[in-house]
Amino acid sequence: MLKIFTTQLFGVFRKIQEQEEDRIEDCGRLLAQTIIGDGTIYIKGFDEMDAIAGVIMNSNEKLPSIQRYHEKVELEPEDCLLIFARTADDERLQRLVEATHSCGTSVLTIGAVEEDQPSKNEEFHIDMKIIYGLVPDDEGKRVGYPPFMCALYVYYALFFTVSEMLEEYEIER
Numbered sequence: 472m473l474k475i476f477t478t479q480l481f482g483v484f485r486k487i488q489e490q491e492e493d494r495i496e497d498c499g500r501l502l503a504q505t506i507i508g509d510g511t512i513y514i515k516g517f518d519e520m521d522a523i524a525g526v527i528m529n530s531n532e533k534l535p536s537i538q539r540y541h542e543k544v545e546l547e548p549e550d551c552l553l554i555f556a557r558t559a560d561d562e563r564l565q566r567l568v569e570a571t572h573s574c575g576t577s578v579l580t581i582g583a584v585e586e587d588q589p590s591k592n593e594e595f596h597i598d599m600k601i602i603y604g605l606v607p608d609d610e611g612k613r614v615g616y617p618p619f620m621c622a623l624y625v626y627y628a629l630f631f632t633v634s635e636m637l638e639e640y641e642i643e644r
Contacts, residue, residue, distance in 0.1 A: 472606050476615045479605035484624050486600045494597050495625070498579050499632030501551060501595060505577065506536050506633070507640060510549035513540035516622075517563050520555035523622050534633055548575035556582040557618045559590035559598070568592050581625050583618065597625050 505512050512534055514524045524540075527533050538544075540552060552571050556564040559582040568591060571578045580592045583599045590596035599621040604613030 472615075475606050479615075480617065480620065483600050483605070483621055487598075487621065487624060487628070490600070491597050491625075491628075494595075495628045495632055498595055498597060499629050499636060501577055501579060502534060502553070502629060502633045503636040503640075505549065505551040506534065506637065508549050510536065510547065510551060512537040512551050512553055513544060513546070514538070514553045514555075515540040515567065516555040517561055518557060519619050520557065520622055522619065523555050523626065526623065527626060532627075532630060534630060535637075546571060546574050546576040551577040551579060554578065554580045554582075555622050556580070558582045558602070559584045559592075559596060565591055581622055583621075597629075599625060 502512055504510075514527060514537060515521075516523045527537065528539060537553075546552065552567070554564055554567060559580065561582060564580060564582065568578050568580060577595065578592055579595045579597075580590060581597045581599060582590070583602050584590055584596070585602055590598075599618060601616070601618055601621050604616040606613065606615040608614050
């Protein structure tokens, strides 16, 4: 099972790399503009994706100007909210996107998109490409559902993209 899981997970990473490359570039540019424009990148995750904020905030490889988002944060137009959820149609994600857009803050969302449920944050959404478990079991169910690993992969894709952009402007990360 581990070999199947590993092969399938690498396949998901490859799909993200190949199919979301332009989005990652666009979203990286948005994050770089936030940093260069003295805004703050606020990070928020729902369910197990909340742990990604902790991982990033305690990492040596975090983006400059990044902070955890919480209800008392007053977002400004120069800020950007980076939201992680299992799926793009998560109701809490949608409510937060709508509330954030009303104050002029940019929003970047990351979550899996089902074919018939496109993201409402289409311009700045990265699809994690994982809806179900990766490994079929003996009863036909799918197990091994790692959205957190995919979200962390997307974060690093953004991190490398933004780092390259900041180097061009000679800004320290």
